[in-house]
Amino acid sequence: MKVTIPHMGNVYIAARALFEGLGVDYVIPPQNSKAALEIGSLHAPEEICLPFKIMVGNYVQAIEQGADTVIVTGSCGPCRFGEYCEMHMKLLKRLGHQVEFIVVDAPKAIGLKELMARISRLTGSSPRSKGQKWHALAQAVRIMRLLDTIEAKAHERAGYEKVRGSCKHLLRECRQEVYRCKAPEKMIKCLHDYNKRMDEIPCDNSARPVRIAIIGEIYTVIEPFSNLYIEDKLMDYGISTKRLMTPSWWVGNTLMSPTRLNSLSIKKASRDYLPYNIGGHARECVGEAILSWKSGFDGAIQIFPMGCMPEIVSKAILPTIARDKDFPILSLVVDEMTGEAGYITRIEAFVDMLERRRSHAVSGY
Amino acid sequence: MKIGIPRGLLYDQFYPFFTRFFTELGAELVISPQTNKSILDMGAQYCVDEACLPVKVFHGHVCYLKDKCDLLFIPRIMQLYKDEYICPKFCGLPEMVINSIPGLPEVISHPFSATSMARLRQWAMSSASRITSNRRRVSAALDAAANEQSHFKTGYDDQGYPIKVALAGHPYNIYDTFINMNIKKKLNQLGVGVITEECVDEDDMEPEVQSLFKKPFWTFARKTYGFIAALAANQQVQGIVYISSFACGIDSVIIELVGDRTGEFPMLVLKIDEHTGEAGVDTRIEAFADMLERSVKLESNHSPHGQCVYRCKSPV
Numbered sequence: 001m002k003v004t005i006p007h008m009g010n011v012y013i014a015a016r017a018l019f020e021g022l023g024v025d026y027v028i029p030p031q032n033s034k035a036a037l038e039i040g041s042l043h044a045p046e047e048i049c050l051p052f053k054i055m056v057g058n059y060v061q062a063i064e065q066g067a068d069t070v071i072v073t074g075s076c077g078p079c080r081f082g083e084y085c086e087m088h089m090k091l092l093k094r095l096g097h098q099v100e101f102i103v104v105d106a107p108k109a110i111g112l113k114e115l116m117a118r119i120s121r122l123t124g125s126s127p128r129s130k131g132q133k134w135h136a137l138a139q140a141v142r143i144m145r146l147l148d149t150i151e152a153k154a155h156e157r158a159g160y161e162k163v164r165g166s167c168k169h170l171l172r173e174c175r176q177e178v179y180r181c182k183a184p185e186k187m188i189k190c191l192h193d194y195n196k197r198m199d200e201i202p203c204d205n206s207a208r209p210v211r212i213a214i215i216g217e218i219y220t221v222i223e224p225f226s227n228l229y230i231e232d233k234l235m236d237y238g239i240s241t242k243r244l245m246t247p248s249w250w251v252g253n254t255l256m257s258p259t260r261l262n263s264l265s266i267k268k269a270s271r272d273y274l275p276y277n278i279g280g281h282a283r284e285c286v287g288e289a290i291l292s293w294k295s296g297f298d299g300a301i302q303i304f305p306m307g308c309m310p311e312i313v314s315k316a317i318l319p320t321i322a323r324d325k326d327f328p329i330l331s332l333v334v335d336e337m338t339g340e341a342g343y344i345t346r347i348e349a350f351v352d353m354l355e356r357r358r359s360h361a362v363s364g365y
Numbered sequence: 366m367k368i369g370i371p372r373g374l375l376y377d378q379f380y381p382f383f384t385r386f387f388t389e390l391g392a393e394l395v396i397s398p399q400t401n402k403s404i405l406d407m408g409a410q411y412c413v414d415e416a417c418l419p420v421k422v423f424h425g426h427v428c429y430l431k432d433k434c435d436l437l438f439i440p441r442i443m444q445l446y447k448d449e450y451i452c453p454k455f456c457g458l459p460e461m462v463i464n465s466i467p468g469l470p471e472v473i474s475h476p477f478s479a480t481s482m483a484r485l486r487q488w489a490m491s492s493a494s495r496i497t498s499n500r501r502r503v504s505a506a507l508d509a510a511a512n513e514q515s516h517f518k519t520g521y522d523d524q525g526y527p528i529k530v531a532l533a534g535h536p537y538n539i540y541d542t543f544i545n546m547n548i549k550k551k552l553n554q555l556g557v558g559v560i561t562e563e564c565v566d567e568d569d570m571e572p573e574v575q576s577l578f579k580k581p582f583w584t585f586a587r588k589t590y591g592f593i594a595a596l597a598a599n600q601q602v603q604g605i606v607y608i609s610s611f612a613c614g615i616d617s618v619i620i621e622l623v624g625d626r627t628g629e630f631p632m633l634v635l636k637i638d639e640h641t642g643e644a645g646v647d648t649r650i651e652a653f654a655d656m657l658e659r660s661v662k663l664e665s666n667h668s669p670h671g672q673c674v675y676r677c678k679s680p681v
Contacts, residue, residue, distance in 0.1 A: 045618075045620065045621040047611075047613070047616070047617035048617045048618070048621070078450035078452065079614075080614050080617070080618055082579075082582055083579070083581070085579065086578045087618065090621075090622070094625065109448075273460065273464075276443075276456060276457075276476060277456075278453045278456035278457040279453040307612045307614055308614070310453040310457070312415045312416050312454060313453060313454055313457030315413050315415060316412075316413040320464040333415065
């Protein structure tokens with residue numbers, strides 16, 4: 001059995017640590033690229049959302065390298081992501097690939113027994129002891145959290161750094177170095193090291209950079225290829241950005257959701273505008289917009305793939321928030337046809353507008 | 366008290382329930398007319414760009430009603446069956462409308478779950494609170510409405526046509542004759558009868574749905590998939606006409622699943638949006654009808670793609 005996973009931001013690094021820890025054979029698909037997207041757009045249904053297409057590309061490229069089992073999470077929120085596994089299975093079968101899927105779905109939908117059976121298909125092929133398996137999982141979660149922390153720091157400090165580009169450079173170096181270490185222990189050590197170096201980047205704390213919150217559909221905000229590396233672009237402009245949606249947030253939120261105690265602050269913030277959970281992360285998007293306004297951000301950028309059902313609802317609500325709170329929000333829709341030049345123009349115009357708002361004393365500064 | 370009910374989305378399926386309920390409470394109803402050009406234009410003007418056509422049309426109906434009623438009823442249909450959902454846009458429909466259209470009257474938008482009578486009662490009590498505080502009256506109105514709905518039958522099952530096709534899609538795309546340009550009439554005129562999913566027994570659909578790896582969590586997906594797969598498997602129809610609104614998330618999934626299940630079975634997917642031109646639709650329907658007619662005459666199946674894949678098998 002040779003397992004693989006689809007890409008989503010830095011998840012592949014944590015997945016590598018998990019598979020190394022478990023001692024199972026694995027393939028990490030090549031980094032997301034135009035090539036992967038082209039494979040996806042060729043085979044996927046025309047109107048499906050962007051993440052589906054990129055993931056098809058990942059699978060096909062991983063299969064070319066010998067993968068025969070895909071591990072993917074499921075969901076039953078009424079958004080299309082829940083149907084991905086079924087469609088991917090059928091699509092790959094039609095393309096003539098013999099590949100098995102291990103779908104980690106919520107126990108509510110498939111039953112706890114089925115969930116355990118599915119997980120044991122992965123863990124069963126591992127030669128390690130039970131204790132070692134748990135240890136591997138714990139280490140992978142730890143690596144994910146550290147990565148998310150380092151990334152968040154880099155995005156925030158990019159507005160304050162004395163030498164433009166130092167945060168971005170260090171973040172890139174960190175990803176490469178961590179991926180180079182094989183053993184999970186070494187990865188953690190390396191991450192701690194970079195975490196410290198990130199803190200030591202010379203910063204000008206008197207700077208007042210433009211601060212932007214990145215909100216929207218979870219895959220397109222986390223996976224930089226799908227949003228045309230928006231966070232890197234904003235780092236280049238010297239803008240401090242923040243994004244709440246991270247893989248580790250998702251894990252925590254999903255585990256907590258049966259208790260209904262997950263993301264209480266977001267639920268509270270979104271109450272006036274979208275009091276119900278309508279699926280996907282629409283409510284989180286609305287909540288985050290309010291929260292970022294409360295914490296003094298200059299604006300927010302919403303990103304979602306073309307046709308994303310929950311985010312269309314939040315897109316209808318965001319202009320009201322922008323009006324009520326005097327808080328500019330830019331909505332960007334991405335798909336395989338998104339042209340980079342037009343995309344950059346819109347971001348630059350938005351950033352310029354945020355900067356000028358300050359100098360014209362319309363925003364209370 | 367005048368209550369406005371927009372004739373959009375699932376109105377065609379549930380109007381007996383909603384109209385009876387509010388009439389029993391003693392309210393006067395204002396119902397928007399059948400979709401027309403000005404309603405569609407108003408909808409396209411106010412609605413968020415990315416939304417699908419039926420949602421835009423719904424916005425248009427609300428626009429029509431907003432100055433003509435004291436209370437506006439926007440159904441927030443969350444669930445019709447247990448563990449199934451409709452579409453995220455239905456759950457957030459009131460928010461979409463309220464935030465897109467200025468100057469609305471007060472809105473009734475309590476979550477509607479038809480999974481049990483208790484949940485319905487909950488909905489009825491909160492929805493009626495602006496009209497009457499008499500709980501007994503609300504309860505009686507709910508019972509009458511539920512009774513009315515249970516006797517309500519909808520759906521097409523044409524008899525006596527040489528060719529029959531399955532007319533699939535969301536109910537609001539099938540029954541709104543303006544946005545689908547009265548496709549049923551067009552098909553009938555070409556000698557093609559239609560059958561819709563309401564006229565097929567759910568027991569026939571069930572095995573097809575069960576054969577999926579994961580049970581679809583959308584009611585639309587489960588029913589439409591089961592309907593098409595069952596009819597195609599039994600060869601009860603000669604083809605499928607699927608009316609789909611542009612950028613519909615659920616349709617993108619159903620069409621893929623159905624295509625995978627039925628393979629070479631003739632299927633015509635008609636995309637509709639606010640720009641659809643009627644001439645193009647006519648051409649496509651005529652071509653499809655011609656193809657079906659010939660395949661019946663020649664007693665062989667013609668590939669829906671234009672390649673003659675069955676040549677060697679053809680008895681002619």
